[in-house]
Amino acid sequence: MDTPQTHQFKVIGTRPVRHDGLDKVIGRAKYGADYSFPGMLYGKVLRSPYAHARIKSINTEKALRLPGVKAVVTHADFAPQTTAPVYRMGGEAAVNPLYLASNILAKDKVLYAGHGVAAVAATSPHIAEEALALIEVEYEPLPLVLDLLEAMKPGAAIINPDLRRKDKPDEQTNIAGEFQFKRGDIEAGFKAADIIVEREFRTEMVHQGYIEPPNALGIFPGDGHATVYTSTQGPFDVRIMSATLLGLPEGNVKVVPAEIGGGFGAKLTVHIEPVALLLSKHAGGRPVKMVMTRTEMMRGATGPTSGSILRVKMGATKEGRIVAAKAWFAYEAGAFPGSPVWLGCFTGLSPYDIENFLVDGYDVLVNKPKTSSYRAPGATNAAFAVECVVDELANRCGMDPLDFRIRNASREGTQSVMGPKFPRIGYIEVCEAIKNSQHYRTPLAQVPGKYRGRGVATGFWINGGMQSSAIVNVHADGTASLVTGSVDIGGSRASTAMVVAEVLGLRAEDVRPAVADTDSIGYTDGTGGSRVAFATGLAAYQAAHDVVRQLKERAAKVWEISPEDVAWVDGKAISKKNGAPPLTLKELAPRLTRTGGPVTGRANVYATGVGPAFAACLVDVEIDPETAKVQVLRCTVAQDAGKAIHPSYVEGQMQGGTVQGLGWALNEEYVYDEKGTLRNASFLDYRMPTCLDLPMIEPVIVEVANPGHPLGVRGVGEVSIVPPPAAVANAVSMAVGSRITDLPISPPRLFKVLAARRG
Amino acid sequence: MPRVFIPSLLRKYTGGQESVVVPGRTVGEVVRNLDQQFPGFRNQVVEGDDLKSSLAVSVDGDIAVGGLLEQVRESSEIHFVPAIGGG
Amino acid sequence: MSKKQLVETTINGEPTEFLCETRQSLLESLRDVLGLTGSKEGCLTGDCGACTVLVDGRPVCSCLMLGVEARGKKITTVEGLAEGTQLHPLQQKFLEDASLQCGICTPGFLMSAKALLDRNPNPTEAEIRYALAGNLCRCTGYDKIVRAVMNAAKVMQGR
Amino acid sequence: MHEFSYEAPTTVDQAVKLLASDGDSARVICGGTDLLIQMRNAVRKPRLLVDVKGIPEMREISFDAKAGLKLGAAVPCIEIHESQVMHRYYPGLTEAAHLIGSLQIQSRASIGGNLCNSSPAADTSPALLAVGAIAKIVGPAGTREVPVEKFFTGPGTNVLQKGELVVQILIPPPAPHxxxxxxxxxxxxxxxxxxxxxxxxxxxxxxxxxxxxxxxxxxxxxxxxxxxxxxxxxxxxxxxxxxxxxxxxxxxxxxxxxxxxxxxxxxxxxxxxxxxxxxxxxxxxxxxx
The missing domain is CATH 3.30.390.50 (CO dehydrogenase flavoprotein, C-terminal domain)
Known part of the structure; x- marks a missing residue:
């Protein structure tokens, strides 16, 4: 059978230069902040210094009197909102518009330090800033709660007075959601275990760390039609949310997606787009550009991902079979409900085929920013806990940690934690890829005066499907253009164009990919959930086949035979009837005019057949025993891509996700003072890895075809971030002979562990 | 007949049963039939004429893009799963 | 005080005059006054390097320099890296080696790498990593960036 | 950022006059790598910035076996790192200068700026203390020399008076061995x-x-x-x-x-x-x- 593994591709699997690359290396690519319009104003947001306070009054008069100031807006200027859900992400997700509006500009309470309160538009960014200082806000500070466990206790300061306990509807609570996954007999499972490991882990909030500040340029001239230029992952999400907040029909908002400087999930929602539109409306329709500062975006305007407390108990037989697992996960939601805790509950144990398990998850409000998505949201926290416990179980069984994982591996037909059975997956294959790597086969050399350790961990991510649209236009010169609605955040123009080129028998560079605005392409869900190469790739594939269908009809006309007698083989039309020489697209293109006119292929998909993704990470570390500083010496990552369309960008996703995971493991964390102010709201003190902190990251692409996709593609964007924190913790634990349970493993924290060990 | 797997926090509506076999040709019909057997269940998963915004449904391993309208087969396995949350 | 200042300078080899407020950074002057938006704003604290330009051949964060300080200097931005349509070897290798994902940090990396290769045409991996430590990239894990700089050095050395 | 005036004098005298002219609201800008961030955060709001990078003696590195080192306060760290004299006689101070921020920062930041910003965590300050460095300060009342250990008065504060600036760092010649x-x-x-x-x-x-x-x-x-x-x-x-x-x-x-x-x-x-x-x-x- 011809499968994606056996088929000889001409374009897929090669490494052409990306189509948008030139613009990006000569400085011509337009990111959101690079747009300007005549008469443009600059917007800024006033943000709360308090982590929890009632807003008693806002006086904007002085600000409005400052020369150059054209508009000042507050929450009251949004259209009135309710809590009735607004659907997005193809109906698979919903937002609560009242929460959304209240998070962007506070309604009557500020819920975290950095919460937006009012916004200004002025003729220069400096004047807008000066105007912020003239807005008078009277606050009544309220008791606050920052700690996750404190927030869950009865009697804690209440953040949202409308939230009630599920079991006692008259009692207020900060627990916004409870999740549970349960199967088998957990008690009996632990009774059958020879070895039981139980640990509590803790992680802090971390930021996505994209380099480009969130931006928006809004134009709302008062004819009821609004336009936003913005660097977003989800143009259609921006459209529905902006329309909702402004009280406009969805079709009246056009979103023009600019190039985007990283997002990692945080730019799937709106942060300032509706504010830019609101300011434009109040400033007589003048364009308003807004660019957040680094401090603003870190303090809260854009949402980090959750800190968490993770309790995991697992039991195994002495032969190395996991027989029971119990997990208790609490995640910080921030000031509004919606942490990814359920995804943690679902993903953490999914690599393993466990008969008896119980997972409980809690979504908990604290006076910190509303969390937003971050690459495989929720999964990294959970995997950190589970993979550390699994490592200890393997040790106690005297087994190689990868053999232990393979013995307990989920495979095709295993019922996942959420319930549905896995299709063909590549978990065992990624474990084996690491086992067979040069890195794993090379023993770790010890050096005097240092501690060295090696750790492995694995990770699972569900991946996304959802909706995509694609249009393929055939040009008279025999080239084509591909129009999609998927913002290109890391090479997806290239990979989707390569799919079209493969089907049409063209070179990659003969297909020009374009990302269209929301008026110019059918509905397309955001660039997230590792879905673009998979789902937009599927739409591109189908649109190309729509072109092929039409080309076969045109060839049939040329040959004066019936379309059924034309085949499309290896990028050529072939006559099954007479011996006419095959016609390529290049040859057919000039004849389109006389055979019926232009050819455009279209496809709209709601993609099913999503292929789950697994990754494994191997890391060697060296620790200075005196300063407790950890240095990563070597790192290898294996990931199942299904089919790597452009291997360089698959490797890039693997390397980038791994390094984000290494940063999370070692130094990244939100540090709050007792008043709830984020202390390290800068790239200086929020310590992301620099290139001097890292070795080369060795990628091993594993290809276990996804049976749900014609080319075998799975998503590759997210899962690589999941294993590294646990891999590093396992390596450090091995090196220092003591179990690491808290992230990040920064020098001051590790020093405490070492000091305790020394006594 | 299709088999419906009951989310653990809703098993109180099904007398603790982890899964129930129910007739029906669509997810919506299955849910209606399940509600006859276990009154109150439908209200936990349906709001108006669609699934609750916090839920998605999976049929035979894939997210059912049709929601309640999704067709099911005699041998289908139906799971209710959380929808992608947050905003 | 708000009177704008005239700044005479050289940008990408062209004698250039521009008007700016004293409080406008060189980055703002380049982007908002001169329309050279290739240099990117990432942090405004000199920690990410996305706004790196060369000032008299040295890499500088243009967010931490005032526009008025550009008087009499020679400024090179990413827009001045290629010679006409001939890409600089660094640009060529960044493309071939897939060294960019989102691309927002790319102009800064190119300028820091150029400053390095101009002074040290044959750097070691460690020297490259040191020279690029002031540029943050969140997409690539740096691997392919470091390789592109090594490969560009080879091309420039005729190896 | 607030509005301010900017002057770039070419002599120490001019600089002192400018600094003295606007009370406590004039400030020296050298590399600006700390100052501009503080101004952006409204921590400091000087009405006048005096750019001293064009003053020749503030850009000087000269060493004399008897008199020791004269290091212009405005010499960017990268030039210190590239100086043979600095490497030979004060390798520790040189490595401290080479640790400040990135190369981008080192192209702008100076030891004088690091000193006058007076952060408790400044990298060059412990190195200056170790080699017994002296700050040569010029102000309206003339010139004075203050050992670095007497220069700081608290986090972010120092002995500089209205109109004064650090012109050079003086370091005694190292004894043999x-x-x-x-x-x-x-x-x-x-x-x-x-x-x-x-x-x-x-x-x-x-x-x-x-x-x-x-x-x-x-x-x-x-x-x-x-x-x-x-x-x-x-x-x-x-x-x-x-x-x-x-x-x-x-x-x-x-x-x-x-x-x-x-x-x-x-x-x-x-x-x-x-x-x-x-x-x-x-x-x-x-x-x-």
């Missing part, structure tokens, strides 16, 4: 503020210590000397054991705090580790001088 070393602890390998910084300068007489100075950063409200540790070493052989003991004594000089960058406990511990390493490194270099 003298060398310095600076080491800092940061969680990353670059782009970080020191959790602890330690500078040491050692003069050997045979295999014994004839003189020693130890400067510490980020462990007190200002950069400080660790005199007890230095005195202890006089007349002793500098080896692992004595360096370790000196490190313990240096800990006694430190009064660190908990902050987002590190705990007091961790800092106190690391003071000892870095002092030991800086001393051994300085001695190693001194033996070769």
């Amino acid at each position: 003298t060398a310095d070393r600076y080491i800092r602890m940061i969680p990353r390998n670059e782009m970080d503020i020191a959790i602890v910084g330690a500078g040491a300068c050692v003069t050997l007489d045979g295999d014994k210590v004839a003189a020693a100075r130890i400067g510490l950063g980020a462990v007190a409200p200002t950069p400080i000397l660790a005199p007890k540790a230095a005195e202890y070493l006089i007349g002793k052989k500098l080896d692992e054991k004595t360096a370790e003991r000196a490190g313990e004594l240096a800990r006694e000089s430190a009064s660190p705090i908990d902050d987002m960058r590190g705990t007091a406990e961790y800092r106190r511990h690391v003071v000892g580790v870095l002092t030991k390493r800086a001393l051994l490194g300085a001695a190693e270099r001194a033996r070769q001088n």
Whole structure:
């Protein structure tokens, strides 16, 4: 059978230069902040210094009197909102518009330090800033709660007075959601275990760390039609949310997606787009550009991902079979409900085929920013806990940690934690890829005066499907253009164009990919959930086949035979009837005019057949025993891509996700003072890895075809971030002979562990 | 007949049963039939004429893009799963 | 005080005059006054390097320099890296080696790498990593960036 | 950012006049790598910036075997790193200058700026303390020289009076068999503020210590000397054991705090580790001088 593994591709699997690359290396690519319009104003947001306070009054008069100031807006200027859900992400997700509006500009309470309160538009960014200082806000500070466990206790300061306990509807609570996954007999499972490991882990909030500040340029001239230029992952999400907040029909908002400087999930929602539109409306329709500062975006305007407390108990037989697992996960939601805790509950144990398990998850409000998505949201926290416990179980069984994982591996037909059975997956294959790597086969050399350790961990991510649209236009010169609605955040123009080129028998560079605005392409869900190469790739594939269908009809006309007698083989039309020489697209293109006119292929998909993704990470570390500083010496990552369309960008996703995971493991964390102010709201003190902190990251692409996709593609964007924190913790634990349970493993924290060990 | 797997926090509506076999040709019909057997269940998963915004449904391993309208087969396995949350 | 200042300078080899407020950074002057938006704003604290330009051949964060300080200097931005349509070897290798994902940090990396290769045409991996430590990239894990700089050095050395 | 005026004088006299002209609201801008961030955060709001980078004597590096080093306060760190004289006579101070921020920052930032910003964690300050540097200050009342250990008055504050600026750093010539070393602890390998910084300068007489100075950063409200540790070493052989003991004594000089960058406990511990390493490194270099 011809499968994606056996088929000889001409374009897929090669490494052409990306189509948008030139613009990006000569400085011509337009990111959101690079747009300007005549008469443009600059917007800024006033943000709360308090982590929890009632807003008693806002006086904007002085600000409005400052020369150059054209508009000042507050929450009251949004259209009135309710809590009735607004659907997005193809109906698979919903937002609560009242929460959304209240998070962007506070309604009557500020819920975290950095919460937006009012916004200004002025003729220069400096004047807008000066105007912020003239807005008078009277606050009544309220008791606050920052700690996750404190927030869950009865009697804690209440953040949202409308939230009630599920079991006692008259009692207020900060627990916004409870999740549970349960199967088998957990008690009996632990009774059958020879070895039981139980640990509590803790992680802090971390930021996505994209380099480009969130931006928006809004134009709302008062004819009821609004336009936003913005660097977003989800143009259609921006459209529905902006329309909702402004009280406009969805079709009246056009979103023009600019190039985007990283997002990692945080730019799937709106942060300032509706504010830019609101300011434009109040400033007589003048364009308003807004660019957040680094401090603003870190303090809260854009949402980090959750800190968490993770309790995991697992039991195994002495032969190395996991027989029971119990997990208790609490995640910080921030000031509004919606942490990814359920995804943690679902993903953490999914690599393993466990008969008896119980997972409980809690979504908990604290006076910190509303969390937003971050690459495989929720999964990294959970995997950190589970993979550390699994490592200890393997040790106690005297087994190689990868053999232990393979013995307990989920495979095709295993019922996942959420319930549905896995299709063909590549978990065992990624474990084996690491086992067979040069890195794993090379023993770790010890050096005097240092501690060295090696750790492995694995990770699972569900991946996304959802909706995509694609249009393929055939040009008279025999080239084509591909129009999609998927913002290109890391090479997806290239990979989707390569799919079209493969089907049409063209070179990659003969297909020009374009990302269209929301008026110019059918509905397309955001660039997230590792879905673009998979789902937009599927739409591109189908649109190309729509072109092929039409080309076969045109060839049939040329040959004066019936379309059924034309085949499309290896990028050529072939006559099954007479011996006419095959016609390529290049040859057919000039004849389109006389055979019926232009050819455009279209496809709209709601993609099913999503292929789950697994990754494994191997890391060697060296620790200075005196300063407790950890240095990563070597790192290898294996990931199942299904089919790597452009291997360089698959490797890039693997390397980038791994390094984000290494940063999370070692130094990244939100540090709050007792008043709830984020202390390290800068790239200086929020310590992301620099290139001097890292070795080369060795990628091993594993290809276990996804049976749900014609080319075998799975998503590759997210899962690589999941294993590294646990891999590093396992390596450090091995090196220092003591179990690491808290992230990040920064020098001051590790020093405490070492000091305790020394006594 | 299709088999419906009951989310653990809703098993109180099904007398603790982890899964129930129910007739029906669509997810919506299955849910209606399940509600006859276990009154109150439908209200936990349906709001108006669609699934609750916090839920998605999976049929035979894939997210059912049709929601309640999704067709099911005699041998289908139906799971209710959380929808992608947050905003 | 708000009177704008005239700044005479050289940008990408062209004698250039521009008007700016004293409080406008060189980055703002380049982007908002001169329309050279290739240099990117990432942090405004000199920690990410996305706004790196060369000032008299040295890499500088243009967010931490005032526009008025550009008087009499020679400024090179990413827009001045290629010679006409001939890409600089660094640009060529960044493309071939897939060294960019989102691309927002790319102009800064190119300028820091150029400053390095101009002074040290044959750097070691460690020297490259040191020279690029002031540029943050969140997409690539740096691997392919470091390789592109090594490969560009080879091309420039005729190896 | 607020509005301000900008002047770029070419002589020290002009600079002093400008600085004195606008009371407390005039400020020197050198590399601007701290100042512009402070202005953006509205921590400082000077009405006048006086750019001193065009003043020749503030850009000078000159060494004389008798008089020692004159280092212009505005010399960018990268030029210090590229100076043969600096590497030869003050390798520790040179490495401190080369640790400030990235190369982009080093192309702008100066030791004078680092000194006048007066951060307790400034990298060059412990190194300056170790080599016994003196700040040459010029103001409306004339010139005065202030040893660096008397320069700081608190976090972000110093002895500079209205209209005064640091023009040069003066450092005595190193005695034979003298060398310095600076080491800092940061969680990353670059782009970080020191959790602890330690500078040491050692003069050997045979295999014994004839003189020693130890400067510490980020462990007190200002950069400080660790005199007890230095005195202890006089007349002793500098080896692992004595360096370790000196490190313990240096800990006694430190009064660190908990902050987002590190705990007091961790800092106190690391003071000892870095002092030991800086001393051994300085001695190693001194033996070769």
